[in-house]
Amino acid sequence: MKACHWGLRIGSGAYLWKRTLRASFIRSFSQLQSQLTTQPGPKGNSRGLEAAPANYTAGLTEEVSKQKHGDTVNQDLFLDVLRSTATKREAKAYLSRFGPQTQGKKPQPPIRKDAGVNLGNLFLPIRAVDEKPVFSHTPAQPRYIEEAVDSLHVALVKIRAAQSINDETLQGIGFTLSQLSQLGLSCVVVVDADNGQEEKNSAMVGIEQADRVVEAIDVYGGQGARRLDSVIGVSSVNEQLLPSVKIRSGIRATHRNQLLAPLRRGMIPVIAPVGFNSSTHKVVPVVADEVVLALTREFAGIQSNALTEDDPQQVAKTISTLQKQVSLDRIIVLDPLGGIPSTDRILGAHVFINLEQEFDIIKKDLLSAGSHYMQKTKVLKPFSRASDPSSAFTRSNPFSKFLAEESRAPIDDRQMQENTAGTDPGHSDMDYHVKNLELLRNTLALLPPSSSAFLTTPEAVANSQTRPPLASEGPRVRTRRQRNPLIHNLLTDKPVFSSSLPSNRSPHPAVSASPPVITSSPATFFKRGRPVGRVPDPLERAWAPPSPSNPSIDLSDPRIDLSRLSYLIEDSFNRKLDVPLYLARIKDRIAGVIIAGEYEGGAILTWETPPGLPKDDPDHMVPYLDKFAVLKRSQGAGGVADVVFKAMVRDCFPNGVCWRSRMGNPVNKWYFERAKGTWKMPGTNWTMFWTTEGVERGDGVFLDYEAVCKAVVPTWADKKGVVD
Numbered sequence: 001m002k003a004c005h006w007g008l009r010i011g012s013g014a015y016l017w018k019r020t021l022r023a024s025f026i027r028s029f030s031q032l033q034s035q036l037t038t039q040p041g042p043k044g045n046s047r048g049l050e051a052a053p054a055n056y057t058a059g060l061t062e063e064v065s066k067q068k069h070g071d072t073v074n075q076d077l078f079l080d081v082l083r084s085t086a087t088k089r090e091a092k093a094y095l096s097r098f099g100p101q102t103q104g105k106k107p108q109p110p111i112r113k114d115a116g117v118n119l120g121n122l123f124l125p126i127r128a129v130d131e132k133p134v135f136s137h138t139p140a141q142p143r144y145i146e147e148a149v150d151s152l153h154v155a156l157v158k159i160r161a162a163q164s165i166n167d168e169t170l171q172g173i174g175f176t177l178s179q180l181s182q183l184g185l186s187c188v189v190v191v192d193a194d195n196g197q198e199e200k201n202s203a204m205v206g207i208e209q210a211d212r213v214v215e216a217i218d219v220y221g222g223q224g225a226r227r228l229d230s231v232i233g234v235s236s237v238n239e240q241l242l243p244s245v246k247i248r249s250g251i252r253a254t255h256r257n258q259l260l261a262p263l264r265r266g267m268i269p270v271i272a273p274v275g276f277n278s279s280t281h282k283v284v285p286v287v288a289d290e291v292v293l294a295l296t297r298e299f300a301g302i303q304s305n306a307l308t309e310d311d312p313q314q315v316a317k318t319i320s321t322l323q324k325q326v327s328l329d330r331i332i333v334l335d336p337l338g339g340i341p342s343t344d345r346i347l348g349a350h351v352f353i354n355l356e357q358e359f360d361i362i363k364k365d366l367l368s369a370g371s372h373y374m375q376k377t378k379v380l381k382p383f384s385r386a387s388d389p390s391s392a393f394t395r396s397n398p399f400s401k402f403l404a405e406e407s408r409a410p411i412d413d414r415q416m417q418e419n420t421a422g423t424d425p426g427h428s429d430m431d432y433h434v435k436n437l438e439l440l441r442n443t444l445a446l447l448p449p450s451s452s453a454f455l456t457t458p459e460a461v462a463n464s465q466t467r468p469p470l471a472s473e474g475p476r477v478r479t480r481r482q483r484n485p486l487i488h489n490l491l492t493d494k495p496v497f498s499s500s501l502p503s504n505r506s507p508h509p510a511v512s513a514s515p516p517v518i519t520s521s522p523a524t525f526f527k528r529g530r531p532v533g534r535v536p537d538p539l540e541r542a543w544a545p546p547s548p549s550n551p552s553i554d555l556s557d558p559r560i561d562l563s564r565l566s567y568l569i570e571d572s573f574n575r576k577l578d579v580p581l582y583l584a585r586i587k588d589r590i591a592g593v594i595i596a597g598e599y600e601g602g603a604i605l606t607w608e609t610p611p612g613l614p615k616d617d618p619d620h621m622v623p624y625l626d627k628f629a630v631l632k633r634s635q636g637a638g639g640v641a642d643v644v645f646k647a648m649v650r651d652c653f654p655n656g657v658c659w660r661s662r663m664g665n666p667v668n669k670w671y672f673e674r675a676k677g678t679w680k681m682p683g684t685n686w687t688m689f690w691t692t693e694g695v696e697r698g699d700g701v702f703l704d705y706e707a708v709c710k711a712v713v714p715t716w717a718d719k720k721g722v723v724d
Helices: 002-037 045-069 072-084 088-098 167-182 202-218 256-264 288-299 312-325 355-373 389-396 398-406 413-419 429-444 458-462 485-492 562-573 579-586 640-652 668-674 700-711
Strands: 152-160 186-192 225-227 232-234 251-253 268-271 274-277 282-285 326-334 352-354 452-456 524-527 532-535 590-596 601-608 622-630 658-662 677-680 686-690
Touching: 088 485, 152 167, 152 256, 152 288, 152 429, 167 186, 167 202, 167 268, 167 458, 167 485, 186 202, 186 256, 186 288, 202 225, 202 268, 202 274, 202 282, 251 288, 256 268, 256 288, 288 326, 288 429, 312 326, 326 429, 326 485, 352 355, 355 429, 429 452, 429 524, 452 485, 458 485, 532 640, 562 601, 562 622, 590 640, 601 640, 622 640, 622 700, 640 668, 658 668, 658 700, 668 686, 686 700
Parallel strands: 152 186, 152 326, 186 268, 225 268, 232 274, 326 452, 352 524, 622 658
Antiparallel strands: 232 251, 274 282, 452 524, 532 590, 590 601, 601 622, 658 686, 677 686
């Protein structure tokens, strides 16, 4: 009964929090939208003049959209934001990164001090020069004053098998991408025409699908989209600096300003999988994954054409300058196959992948599954329309005509092998999963640790709660749609649900929603992550009770930094640890230690026996989680707690472990969701948790767990008399 009342209090607090934050959210997003729509143009007059007609067209489109839908889109966007944001901490983190920044005052011209001498108009502008006639067919443009431009927050989006996506789904994707742009995350879309079968004219197919994506984004107004040509180059250079990081390749991004100009105007660039070969002077189809890698290198400021004789300091300065212009925060892949499959979950996909720790294991599993089952890939049939306006546009575009002619020309065998990789209809689904895994690993390896990746299906992104109906759709019955995964990921930088939840407790959209929602394939969230150290390594030595042949480890082990581990515990609990007393308590009891990254999180697990029994009684050894700690700066973000908890229950103690927590501990809600069972021990201030199967039957295991959790003595240095 107490647990129910406690749960109601938590729910009421969350409800009051959302009501209180609604007004501040709307104010913040209004400022953010006004800032995005008034961003200064790019550096250089030529690019500004080139993009001016596109900006004018986008303005008309936005005005038409406002007349059709009014302000409903913006209001719905705020509601979607409020539904997606779960905690106050996540809201603050989002606003601090993507919200409007305090801008400094514009520099004022120096005030001329009167030196006692009449200088007349000596320092004033010369009218004859300023007002001289200029030969130009276009109206005079106001002089562009270069200002400090805030760093662009960018998401790189790849859509695979776009020809298999119908118009309605594609328009839903376009609407979601427009929402992301309104929320401060500018999108660059790469279209991948690989649908499991070899196309005779893959370049033209890629161009046509890119135009479809542009049309879908333009439907709902805003600044719209624009297909960019001539931004991808192909050369014969095919090498990389490090074997684990793909720094250089034959595909590279060219014309950086042409790429950034529409982004700074709030437009969404769309790039087809084609490139210009500088050796043969021909336009050739390229692999979309290579385009994504080339754009990642460009946005990360990595110069693929840097020479070894270049001045290292000058190269570093150039890279730093380029990185300040753009922050590539997300890599998003929309694939009909969905997330990376996993055999230990009901939904069949990994929720969160810590690439630093799990890449090799997951890739090995995928290759093994592909070789055993050889499940043939479904050939995704192209979506056909009676009249395709994009085709008419393509035929009227001079560049596309040139592309149609050049793409028929043969290319060398090496390029043909690269360009047609993965288009064999006999490839299994696992091959595409492996490609997605490798692509996201290679891109995140080039980016800061704060960047992340998200892999989901086009249908999941299109099923937004807030997409307004099109005029052609007519009246329809509205049903509650599921939470948009991309908007939720932008606001929280987390997967839709925690990866450390037991598989039988992971929320299933088809079951948990009332009324039922539109279901979709699961998604996978990626971080470059951090290594997870386990001492001893359970793959080499299982965590078993201590014995003469299997002695317990000690915290003085050279693989463990005791000072950093002590700081981690004290920072997480906000209490001073009596280190000598603690070491004496766990002496000859330590089962193992888990360390995440640079001591950002960790756990100490011990073997305990109930009071009154021999310390080495093998029949009553209890696996006990003695300390579970995460640095304050890493709490609630980055998945540190999930990584440590998964390592504990999956690798170290797969058969179960128990622990205790004070009843007033705010982390208890997190524990409740992950434990197999809980017990509020009578006469104490402790709640006992366990992940072991069958403990709730109340047999000897339960009694041993309860006795251990009651008997463990705290070893804090403050000596506070807490009644437990």
